[in-house]
Amino acid sequence: MNRRRFLSSLPPLIFAGAGPARAATARFPRTSSVPGGIARVRLGAGGDAPRVRTGADRVLVMREGGDWVALVGIALATQPGSKLSVEAEHADGTVERYEIVVAAKAYASQHLKVRPGQVELAPDDLARYERERAHLAGVIKTYTEEPPSTLAMAQPVPGKRSSSFGLRRFFNGEARSPHGGMDIAAAEGTPVVAACAGRVIDIGDYFFSGRTIIIDHGAGLLSLYAHLSGVDTSVTQKVGAGAPIGKVGATGRVTGPHLHFTVYLNTAAVDPALFLPGP
Numbered sequence: 001m002n003r004r005r006f007l008s009s010l011p012p013l014i015f016a017g018a019g020p021a022r023a024a025t026a027r028f029p030r031t032s033s034v035p036g037g038i039a040r041v042r043l044g045a046g047g048d049a050p051r052v053r054t055g056a057d058r059v060l061v062m063r064e065g066g067d068w069v070a071l072v073g074i075a076l077a078t079q080p081g082s083k084l085s086v087e088a089e090h091a092d093g094t095v096e097r098y099e100i101v102v103a104a105k106a107y108a109s110q111h112l113k114v115r116p117g118q119v120e121l122a123p124d125d126l127a128r129y130e131r132e133r134a135h136l137a138g139v140i141k142t143y144t145e146e147p148p149s150t151l152a153m154a155q156p157v158p159g160k161r162s163s164s165f166g167l168r169r170f171f172n173g174e175a176r177s178p179h180g181g182m183d184i185a186a187a188e189g190t191p192v193v194a195a196c197a198g199r200v201i202d203i204g205d206y207f208f209s210g211r212t213i214i215i216d217h218g219a220g221l222l223s224l225y226a227h228l229s230g231v232d233t234s235v236t237q238k239v240g241a242g243a244p245i246g247k248v249g250a251t252g253r254v255t256g257p258h259l260h261f262t263v264y265l266n267t268a269a270v271d272p273a274l275f276l277p278g279p
């Protein structure tokens with residue numbers, strides 16, 4: 001039996017910090033069906049968790065009250081107005097399909113003028129970047145069955161958070177990839193902690209992101225910490241929420257020390273602020 005259900009877009013929740021009305025019912029992550037956001041799809045009650053996919057990617061499913069709920073990360077590159085299909089296979093074999101209509105969200109733009117030739121990578125750097133991009137794309141597809149015990153995260157380093165997630169960058173009028181994370185200002189050497197419990201699945205020194213750690217929190221929820229000056233953990237190590245994993249630095253392509261923090265859900269980089277308490 002194939003029932004078809006269509007979700008119209010949920011009312012967009014635009015968060016300007018933790019508003020007083022919402023603070024009382026704060027639950028994580030905050031959801032809204034926009035590029036870089038997270039859609040919440042109710043799957044009904046039932047004994048076992050449904051298996052949920054969007055495209056080729058498995059989707060995180062959690063209990064919320066008596067119901068199963070899918071939390072679907074929406075990639076920043078998704079066009080507003082487009083429809084994302086989500087398929088839930090229930091334990092009894094029935095399959096339900098849902099459609100998420102992606103609403104628009106205006107992210108800031110930044111236009112930079114640079115000397116022609118300064119934008120392009122040298123052939124060696126380009127080859128290195130391509131290798132690293134392929135490696136990281138593989139890491140980000142990690143899906144382990146055990147879901148995270150909580151979706152409320154801790155800020156990985158104290159400091160001022162930039163609101164630059166989703167920033168659309170243009171060099172000499174040419175679009176570059178948007179900013180997929182949150183930058184937190186902190187001095188070189190400041191300890192960085194795991195935002196949530198999980199297992200370290202990748203450590204590297206990459207062209208753009210410098211020394212980087214990626215943690216798997218389960219069910220397609222990952223976090224990434226970049227530009228580190230030091231790494232105090234190792235691949236396969238289990239870490240608790242708040243456990244020290246490294247130090248703030250300025251490695252990779254950056255102009256000064258800060259932590260770049262990315263959260264992935266079903267391979268989409270989503271706004272880390274959705275998982276953090278108000279600033």
Ligand SMILES: [Zn+2]
Pocket residue numbers: 179181182183259260261
């Ligand atoms: Zn950044």
